[in-house]
Amino acid sequence: MLDTAETPGNDVQDAIVPADVAATVVAPKSYVDDTVIYPALAWLRDNVPLGKASVPGYDRFWLVTRYADVMAISRNAKVFINGDNNLVLNTQAGDAYLRQANGGKLRSMNSLAFMDRPEHAVYRSLTATSFMPGRIRKLEESIREIARASVTEMLAHEGEFDFVRDFAMHYPLRVISSMLGVPQEDEAHTLSLTQRLFGAPPPSPDGAAPTMDAAARHWRDTLEEFHAYFRELSKARRREPRDDLISLIANTKIEGEDIREDYELDYYVAIATAGHDTTTSSTAGGMLGMLKAPAQFAALKADPSLTEGFVDEAIRWSVPIKHFMRTANEDVVVSGQKIHAGDRLFLSYPSANRDADVYADGDAFDIRRSPNQHLSFGNGPHMCLGQHLAKLDMRVLFEELMPRVASIELAGEPEHTETNFIGGLHSLPVRFKAA
């Protein structure tokens, strides 16, 4: 934890993460297999909870794995900032490309997650009220209609279907699209752009794996396509405002001036993209948790009052976002380690969420877990803007789903996306009996 009083002397050596463990935590493919990533993270918590990691092709960074440290760093946004650097761990080649494309900067979007105060507070306040629990609750009936329609569509599959592709993927997208003001007929387009933004670039024609500068280029090109789409929608909402977030943001003034176009378009991209892949992952993750522990399914079916606890546990256990980076902007001591201004820190949310100091048997999926103050939504001033919406989406969906299925079981191998950033299950074949 943060401890400026107890400054270690100059002779204190940095704790070092063994190269093989650092490589495991950084490799996207580690996250498809719980038996690879979680033992590596548990080893780090026990042996090097905060240590310097070196992985070929990446700048050195601090790997933060304990709950208390991830929490303390997230809350101290004065010392640990977001804006000056890349928010995710990118390769040196990828960062070099981004710098070149962004006039020397690594801030690749003008959206909340890349901002620091005072700018962050100004832009967050534009939509903060729209995402407060009181406001979000007013959407419950319209969200329930979307959930009911999704469950009805799912039941039409008669027995067997893919819980992610045929169900969990579409519902949060519909909810966030309707809140933003994206017409339903455009959802397939925004879904494909989101998947491209967070997915790997297409392989090169000679079949070689994409290079990291190709990945950075792919990110910029996709972002530009997103901008082109939202630019047209924004024009329409300026002409004829409606009761949606695009109308709210497009017509806002910052210190008496119209909002800058790049900030405006990135706001939409952030909400559209942050809001559905994550909720899809935790929805599917919660279902997988119950498929692996059928007594939990029976308990939830018998007692709908457990749904809120189920939702928290699904989000804790599935951890849709695997890490975010912070940069220290002054020298500081954290848990006995001397962090220098300019050092970067990798906050491991999957690790924090299974820390034995906070969670008894953190690997188990337990819908009665209480308290359950997980770090899947981060913490501090950047804590997820859409957390109440995500929880409402999931609660309503499972309230609608559970009474209509008698049983559900795995019908094939679940498949996870290879990512060290955003993602989770991309396929979950299931067989069910309708109630």
Ligand code: HEM
């Ligand atoms: C289960 C679903 C979700 C998860 C796990 C999740 C996770 C996160 C995390 C870890 C952060 C960064 C927190 C930090 O830096 O401390 C974040 C930020 C953010 N999330 Fe979510 N999120 C989810 C759903 C949503 C939804 C539905 C929206 C819709 C608006 C959303 C919008 C955002 C935005 C705009 C930010 C940036 C906030 C800021 O920097 O001030 N998220 N989210």
